[in-house]
Amino acid sequence: xxxxxxxxxxxxxxxxxxxxxxxxxxxxxxxxxxxxxxxxxxxxxxxxxxxxxxxxxxxxxxxxxxxxxxxxxxxxxxxxxxxxxxxxxxxxxxxxxxxxxxxxxxxxxxxxxxxxxxxxxxxxxxxxxxxxxxxxxxxxxxxxxxxxxxxxxxxxxxxxxxxxxxxxxxxxxxxxxxx
Amino acid sequence: xxxxxxxxxxxxxxxxxxxxxxxxxxxxxxxxxxxxxxxxxxxxxxxxxxxxxxxxxxxxxxxxxxxxxxxxxxxxxxxxxxxxxxxxxxxxxxxxxxxxxxxxxxxxxxxxxxxxxxxxxxxxxxxxxxxxxxxxxxxxxxxxxxxxxxxxxxxxxxxxxxxxxxxxxxxxxxxxxx
Numbered sequence: 036x037x038x039x040x041x042x043x044x045x046x047x048x049x050x051x052x053x054x055x056x057x058x059x060x061x062x063x064x065x066x067x068x069x070x071x072x073x074x075x076x077x078x079x080x081x082x083x084x085x086x087x088x089x090x091x092x093x094x095x096x097x098x099x100x101x102x103x104x105x106x107x108x109x110x111x112x113x114x115x116x117x118x119x120x121x122x123x124x125x126x127x128x129x130x131x132x133x134x135x136x137x138x139x140x141x142x143x144x145x146x147x148x149x150x151x152x153x154x155x156x157x158x159x160x161x162x163x164x165x166x167x168x169x170x171x172x173x174x175x176x177x178x179x180x181x182x183x184x185x186x187x188x189x190x191x192x193x194x195x196x197x198x199x200x201x202x203x204x205x206x207x208x209x210x211x212x213x214x
Numbered sequence: 215x216x217x218x219x220x221x222x223x224x225x226x227x228x229x230x231x232x233x234x235x236x237x238x239x240x241x242x243x244x245x246x247x248x249x250x251x252x253x254x255x256x257x258x259x260x261x262x263x264x265x266x267x268x269x270x271x272x273x274x275x276x277x278x279x280x281x282x283x284x285x286x287x288x289x290x291x292x293x294x295x296x297x298x299x300x301x302x303x304x305x306x307x308x309x310x311x312x313x314x315x316x317x318x319x320x321x322x323x324x325x326x327x328x329x330x331x332x333x334x335x336x337x338x339x340x341x342x343x344x345x346x347x348x349x350x351x352x353x354x355x356x357x358x359x360x361x362x363x364x365x366x367x368x369x370x371x372x373x374x375x376x377x378x379x380x381x382x383x384x385x386x387x388x389x390x391x392x
Contacts, residue, residue: 098336098340101340106378197286
């Protein structure tokens with residue numbers, strides 16, 4: 036059985052790791068923002084390679100966020116509470132940024148009459164991304180952290196999802212669906 | 215975006231029924247692809263996984279389309295169609311949870327992840343977390359089967375174990391923090 040001192044030491048170690056991971060997560064958030072800008076520039080010119088790099092950094096952010104969440108579950112004290120607060124703030128910020136980025140991509144792509152092959156995958160991927168980010172950010176955990184800009188984005192997201200879905204499946208071209 | 219202002223078309227029941235039929239066909243494709251992946255993982259063939267994920271994404275996209283069309287049904291809401299849709303969504307979430315658990319068990323048993331399997335491992339970790347979160351939402355919480363409840367508990371354990379005891383499997387770029 037572990038002594039109280041050993042438990043405290045383990046807790047301290049986990050907190051130190053989480054602190055380090057939060058710095059990495061912040062770096063990850065910056066990478067996502069930069070990659071989104073690059074992907075949006077390219078999408079304007081009908082190029083979609085940078086989009087894959089964008090999705091990859093989003094995935095990296097998500098994976099690290101899951102790890103941090105589970106590590107935080109293991110320690111519950113004041114220091115960890117402050118880190119959990121910072122973590123929620125960072126994930127809420129990231130979800131808001133994802134909603135903004137997805138709105139931007141969908142606006143670019145929805146203006147096109149026909150979507151070329153690569154663009155169709157981006158379109159579908161962003162449709163899912165917008166839907167799921169919206170679903171998460173509207174949950175109890177984040178809803179009180181939303182700023183005015185994000186609230187406006189969420190209203191726009193709902194409208195865009197409706198319009199885009201109105202044009203689907205023609206635009207999305209599900210192989211086995213008649214429109 | 216000027217088109218946002220356009221009035222939305224109301225969709226007919228038969229249109230949505232057609233989409234639900236297609237969604238069911240996508241569910242079958244996901245299940246069949248999951249079986250192929252299980253075989254392939256055992257033989258360290260990882261290329262087939264992308265096809266499985268593609269089917270999952272197609273199901274997900276079509277489900278979003280149907281959800282919005284059900285909101286805009288000619289003649290108002292149709293509870294029978296909504297129930298059919300919810301049943302199918304719930305079935306797929308439970309099946310995806312089982313599949314992720316299965317894939318992660320196969321991969322987590324290895325000391326080292328061979329090239330190509332690390333991405334699958336991370337992708338399934340995210341999938342497991344996301345599906346677990348969805349099933350725990352109020353919308354589904356009271357409707358899931360006892361099997362799914364057990365799977366959620368197992369998912370929680372597996373996520374905890376992977377994150378605590380297998381940091382080397384994850385190899386995240388955190389400056390050595392994992």
